[in-house]
Amino acid sequence: MKLRISLVVLSLILSTLIGFSFSQRLDRQADGAEKDRLLIGLSMDTLKEARWQRDRDFLVARAESLGASVLVQSANSDDTRQIQDIQALLSSKVDVLVIVPHNGKAMAKAVKMAHEADIPVIAYDRLITDCDLDLYISFDNLRVGEMQAQYLVDTLPIDRKSRLVRIYGAKTDHNAVLFKQGQDNILAPHIASGRIEVVHEDWAENWKPEMAKKITNAAITNHGATFDAILASNDGTAGGAIQALLEEGLDGKVVVTGQDADLVACQRIAAGTQAMSIYKPIKNLANRVAEIAVAMARGKPVIARKGVHNNQVEVPSVMLEVTVVTKDNLRETVIADGFHAQEDVYRNVPDSDRK
Ligand code: BGC
Numbered sequence: 001m002k003l004r005i006s007l008v009v010l011s012l013i014l015s016t017l018i019g020f021s022f023s024q025r026l027d028r029q030a031d032g033a034e035k036d037r038l039l040i041g042l043s044m045d046t047l048k049e050a051r052w053q054r055d056r057d058f059l060v061a062r063a064e065s066l067g068a069s070v071l072v073q074s075a076n077s078d079d080t081r082q083i084q085d086i087q088a089l090l091s092s093k094v095d096v097l098v099i100v101p102h103n104g105k106a107m108a109k110a111v112k113m114a115h116e117a118d119i120p121v122i123a124y125d126r127l128i129t130d131c132d133l134d135l136y137i138s139f140d141n142l143r144v145g146e147m148q149a150q151y152l153v154d155t156l157p158i159d160r161k162s163r164l165v166r167i168y169g170a171k172t173d174h175n176a177v178l179f180k181q182g183q184d185n186i187l188a189p190h191i192a193s194g195r196i197e198v199v200h201e202d203w204a205e206n207w208k209p210e211m212a213k214k215i216t217n218a219a220i221t222n223h224g225a226t227f228d229a230i231l232a233s234n235d236g237t238a239g240g241a242i243q244a245l246l247e248e249g250l251d252g253k254v255v256v257t258g259q260d261a262d263l264v265a266c267q268r269i270a271a272g273t274q275a276m277s278i279y280k281p282i283k284n285l286a287n288r289v290a291e292i293a294v295a296m297a298r299g300k301p302v303i304a305r306k307g308v309h310n311n312q313v314e315v316p317s318v319m320l321e322v323t324v325v326t327k328d329n330l331r332e333t334v335i336a337d338g339f340h341a342q343e344d345v346y347r348n349v350p351d352s353d354r355k
Pocket of ligand 1: 049051125126169173175176207234235259260
C-alpha cells in the first residue's frame with residue numbers, strides 16, 4: 001500500500017517534471033530555435049551482442065512510426081565515453097534520454113546532468129542506481145537467474161552429486177548481480193544438501209565470450225573433465241564456454257545454460273551443444289520504451305505500477321515476462337514469435353534430427 005502510494009506520488013512528480021520539460025521545449029519552439037520533431041537520445045553501453053543491435057533497430061523503428069527521431073550513441077563498454085556520449089546527446093537538445101548503462105552506478109552522474117537540463121531519463125533493460133531515475137523498463141531479471149538455475153535443478157540427475165561451473169556476467173552490470181542472486185535463490189538448498197557442488201566460478205569482465213572461455217579453460221585445468229554443467233549467465237558467455245568444451249571434445253556432453261535466445265544460441269540448442277536459453281521479447285521492450293519516451297516528451301503522465309529501489313529512490317518500473325527456450329519448444333517460442341526464422345535456427349541440423 002505504502003509502495004503504491006509512493007509510486008503514485010512519484011508518477012505525479014514525474015508528470016510535473018515532464019510537464020515542465022515539455023513547456024521548456026515549447027518555449028524553445030516559440031524562440032524559433034527548436035526542431036519540429038521530437039528527439040529521443042539513446043545511449044547504449046555496447047552493440048557487440050546481437051541483441052543490442054536489434055534493441056536499437058526496434059526502438060528506432062517504433063519511435064519513427066510515432067513521429068520521433070532517435071539519436072543513437074554506443075560507448076563500447078567505457079564509462080567515460082558513455083558520459084561524453086550523453087553530454088553530446090544533451091547538447092543536441094534531445095527531449096528525453098534513454099540509457100542502457102555500462103555501469104549502473106557510474107551513470108547516476110548522467111541522470112543528474114540530464115535533470116539539470118530538464119530532460120527525463122529512462123533506464124533501458126539495466127537499472128541506474130544511486131540517483132533520482134524517472135523510469136526503469138526491463139525484464140524480471142531475478143526471475144531470469146531463477147529460471148536458469150531451475151532448469152539445471154530439473155535436468156541434473158537426482159541420484160548423485162552434480163558438479164557445476166558458474167560464469168557470471170560483468171560485475172559492473174546490475175543485471176549480472178540480479179541474475180546471480182536469482183540463481184543463488186534456487187541453488188542454495190541443493191548446494192546445502194550436497195546434491196550440487198560448485199567446483200569453479202568467476203565473473204566475465206564486460207560479458208566477454210573470451211573471458212568465459214578462459215574461465216572454462218581454468219575449470220578444465222583445475223578439475224579435468226569432471227563437471228556436469230556450466231551455468232553461463234548469457235548466450236555470449238555460453239558461446240565462449242562451449243568453444244572451450246569443443247576444443248576438449250566435451251561439447252554436447254556438459255549441460256550449458258544461456259540467456260537472450262540469440263540466433264547462434266538457438267542454433268546451438270537445435271544442434272544439442274547448448275541446453276537452454278531465456279527468450280526475452282526485446283521487440284516488446286523496445287516498443288514500450290519508444291512509446292513511453294514519446295509520451296514523456298509530449299508531457300503526458302506515465303503510470304508505472306511497480307517500484308524498484310535503486311539505493312536512493314523507489315523507481316517507477318515496468319517488468320516484462322520471459323520464457324525458457326529448449327530444444328523442445330524452439331518452434332513455439334522464438335520461431336512462432338517471429339524472433340528467428342525456422343530455416344535459420346535449423347540451418348546446421350539435418351532434417352532427420354529436427355524436433
Ligand atoms: C542483459 C543481457 C545481456 C548482457 C550482456 C545484460 O544486462 O540483460 O540480456 O546478454 O547484459 O550484454
